[in-house]
Amino acid sequence: MxxxxxxxGACSIARAVELVGDRWVVLxxxxxxxxxRRFDALRDHLxxxxxxxxxxxxxxxxxxxxxxxxxxxxxxxxxxxxxLTPAGRDLRTVLTALMDYGDTHLAGPEGAPMSxxxxxxxxxxxxxxxxxxxxxxxSQDRTTVVPLAGARVR
Amino acid sequence: MxxxxxxxGACSIARAVELVGDRWVVLxxxxxxxxxRRFDALRDHLxxxxxxxxxxxxxxxxxxxxxxxxxxxxxxxxxxxxxLTPAGRDLRTVLTALMDYGDTHLAGPEGAPMSxxxxxxxxxxxxxxxxxxxxxxxSQDRTTVVPLAGARVR
DNA sequence: ACGCTGGGTCCGGATATCGGACTCAGGTAC
DNA sequence: GTACCTGAGTCCGATATCCGGACCCAGCGT
Numbered sequence: 277m278x279x280x281x282x283x284x285g286a287c288s289i290a291r292a293v294e295l296v297g298d299r300w301v302v303l304x305x306x307x308x309x310x311x312x313r314r315f316d317a318l319r320d321h322l323x324x325x326x327x328x329x330x331x332x333x334x335x336x337x338x339x340x341x342x343x344x345x346x347x348x349x350x351x352x353x354x355x356x357x358x359x360l361t362p363a364g365r366d367l368r369t370v371l372t373a374l375m376d377y378g379d380t381h382l383a384g385p386e387g388a389p390m391s392x393x394x395x396x397x398x399x400x401x402x403x404x405x406x407x408x409x410x411x412x413x414x415s416q417d418r419t420t421v422v423p424l425a426g427a428r429v430r
Numbered sequence: 431m432x433x434x435x436x437x438x439g440a441c442s443i444a445r446a447v448e449l450v451g452d453r454w455v456v457l458x459x460x461x462x463x464x465x466x467r468r469f470d471a472l473r474d475h476l477x478x479x480x481x482x483x484x485x486x487x488x489x490x491x492x493x494x495x496x497x498x499x500x501x502x503x504x505x506x507x508x509x510x511x512x513x514l515t516p517a518g519r520d521l522r523t524v525l526t527a528l529m530d531y532g533d534t535h536l537a538g539p540e541g542a543p544m545s546x547x548x549x550x551x552x553x554x555x556x557x558x559x560x561x562x563x564x565x566x567x568x569s570q571d572r573t574t575v576v577p578l579a580g581a582r583v584r
Numbered sequence: 585a586c587g588c589t590g591g592g593t594c595c596g597g598a599t600a601t602c603g604g605a606c607t608c609a610g611g612t613a614c
Numbered sequence: 615g616t617a618c619c620t621g622a623g624t625c626c627g628a629t630a631t632c633c634g635g636a637c638c639c640a641g642c643g644t
Contacts, residue, residue, distance in 0.1 A: 288532025297453035310433035378442025389580035407548035426543035
């Protein structure tokens with residue numbers, strides 16, 4: 277079966293990219309992973325317009341990736357902050373894969389700007405392709421794609 | 431050091447998302463991985479407008495992820511097809527991570543639509559977070575992020 | 585009473601997207 | 615030779631989105 281006979285929309289990549297297929301969404305998620313939680317902190321750091329940030333955060337909340345949570349610094353009234361939900365945190369593999377790609381192909385002469393470390397052992401963390409039998413496929417191309425029940429023929 | 435003191439643009443995720451932070455780019459790459467190579471086949475399968483497809487393909491070629499290659503079916507004049515370069519193929523980890531995310535969080539009741547298999551052993555392939563000491567971090571959150579030489583303070 | 589601050593909304597111009605019509609070149613059919 | 619088909623685009627006008635900037639609003643401190 278040729279892949280172009282299957283419905284492009286009934287594909288997990290298509291569904292996932294519906295959520296995160298946007299520059300700002302990815303950068304907002306990155307900052308949320310890094311502990312930047314407040315509207316104006318995000319706005320300052322990313323240089324995104326307030327308008328768009330409002331919309332992106334609302335979309336992320338609606339999609340269940342982010343939770344809007346009240347907090348109160350003493351001597352201030354209540355404010356909001358944005359924190360990743362477990363579903364949002366599951367995107368870490370995607371962000372790490374993007375980061376690995378940028379490190380390898382797009383870094384300047386100074387090399388990679390950041391390193392993700394395993395908190396327990398200090399070693400660098402990367403996204404790898406691994407098969408369920410335990411083979412690491414990094415940088416090889418030994419894969420085939422087969423349709424399953426959720427696929428739809430056009 | 432707080433992460434929001436570092437330049438958001440000097441980040442491998444920001445650089446990578448400059449290339450692939452677009453719905454159509456990701457879907458075009460997916461189809462190229464799956465062997466859909468010709469302009470009109472991509473257009474039909476994705477339902478993208480010709481205009482936008484032309485531009486996305488040109489951007490991908492300019493970025494070195496895709497090569498535009500002449501070919502000739504017998505009895506036709508020369509045509510073009512688009513094939514991934516090695517740099518483009520390195521995005522497989524990103525696409526697999528997106529697919530895993532979609533399979534886990536966005537699949538319908540029929541389950542996942544596709545499965546990527548290791549050609550040598552037939553087992554399913556997934557993107558995992560793995561540290562250089564060999565620990566698999568899947569679904570844990572035991573990471574810290576540290577700035578390196580390529581980071582820029584704002 | 586007044587201003588400051590976090591977290592927005594509103595607005596107008598610039599950009600991008602979409603679907604559809606038009607183009608162009610080489611090959612086949614007559 | 616002429617008409618037509620096909621793959622691969624370009625052009626166009628209407629809509630949608632993005633961006634920067636101005637404006638708003640609710641409490642708290644003074």
